[in-house]
Amino acid sequence: MTLSRLPRAVARRALRGADRLGTGSALLARRLLARLADWVARGRRADLTGWRAALGPLLRLALLGGLVWLVWRLLQARIWWLTWSLAALWAGTAWALTREAKEEAVEEEEAGEEPGPSRDDVITLLRTLAGDRPGVHLSTLLAHLQEHGQAGGWKVTDLRLRLEALRIPVAPKLKVDGVPKRGVSKAALDGLPPLDGQEDSPDASPAV
Structure with a gap:
């Protein structure tokens, strides 16, 4: 590889990495939202009716709101080590999710016509x-x-x-x-x- 082609190769690799990180972030966000929505919904008690039955989901929503507010306040406090730690944790998890999705796609392709679950x-x-x-x-x-x-x-x-x-x-x-x-x-x-x-x-x- 010549020196003139080196910047192009680096740019292509950076674009592929950014695309993979964006795909993993979207997948991670969907998983988190789905699990949080299910967790909130499971707070409703079947043995109660009316507003009493809705107290569980409302309390869980309030807890999530308080957690989001706390994280936001910590970020506003410019605690850099915390900000970078959260960013690194998110990026690492998103990157790993794309690897899992790729491995699953390869396994499905290798399986060919293997029957799925009945x-x-x-x-x-x-x-x-x-x-x-x-x-x-x-x-x-x-x-x-x-x-x-x-x-x-x-x-x-x-x-x-x-x-x-x-x-x-x-x-x-x-x-x-x-x-x-x-x-x-x-x-x-x-x-x-x-x-x-x-x-x-x-x-x-x-x-x-």
Whole structure:
């Protein structure tokens, strides 16, 4: 490589690094928002009604607001070591997430036509997450999958499309713990018609 080409190569590498960091930051932000939203929603108590049942989510929102205010005040105080530490932590996590997403894409490509999880496995997971509630929100299911290293970079829409491909009906407004969001009800899972090629497949992976 000649000296004249060196600045171009450095610039291209810097652009690739910035693009990777931006992609990882967006993925990290989506994961944090999904988990925080699920954490706030789970604060609602099913044994209470009215404003008492909403106290849990409101208190958790207030706690998050106080935490954001505290971080903002610390940043305004110009504590440089804290600012740089938070920036480095965010950048390192975002960079690692892009590596995980790339490894997952390579594994999926190498797998080729390897069968994915069967619909029975997905239904079992949905029932487990629903527990004694009438169903489970897609945001809860997505957060669970991402906590176990799956569905990296997915949004609720991606998950909905995959569930509908398995002929699992998704309700636009399923009320769980008093919160109406997109989800799958346990009633809809009862009596589902068999999926051609899925119900008797012995090679279906229980990866879910």
